[in-house]
Amino acid sequence: MFFLIFSMLLYFLPTLIGRHKADAMGIFIVNLLFGWTIIGWVIALIWACAAERYVPLRVVPVSSGRFCCQCGALSAYGAHFCAACGRVV
Known part of the structure; x- marks a missing residue:
């Protein structure tokens, strides 16, 4: 009986080690x-x-500028054109 319990604990050792991880169910499966x-x-x-x-x-406060709708780059506050692609912001 002791051998059976020891074997099961050894078999599921990875599951026991990773039981507090976010992907514990994947480890178990x-x-x-x-x-x-x-x-x-x-x-x-x-x-x-x-x-x-x-x-x-990377946290970028929205009040620090405007995002370009074409390329997604952050332009300086008050800018009317994107510094990366030149499109109107």
């Missing part, structure tokens, strides 16, 4: 379906141990 292959288990373990990457957002 990969571990459940492909964990019986050594490669699937290692992939789930690496995914569970990997740090979550956050993309830093």
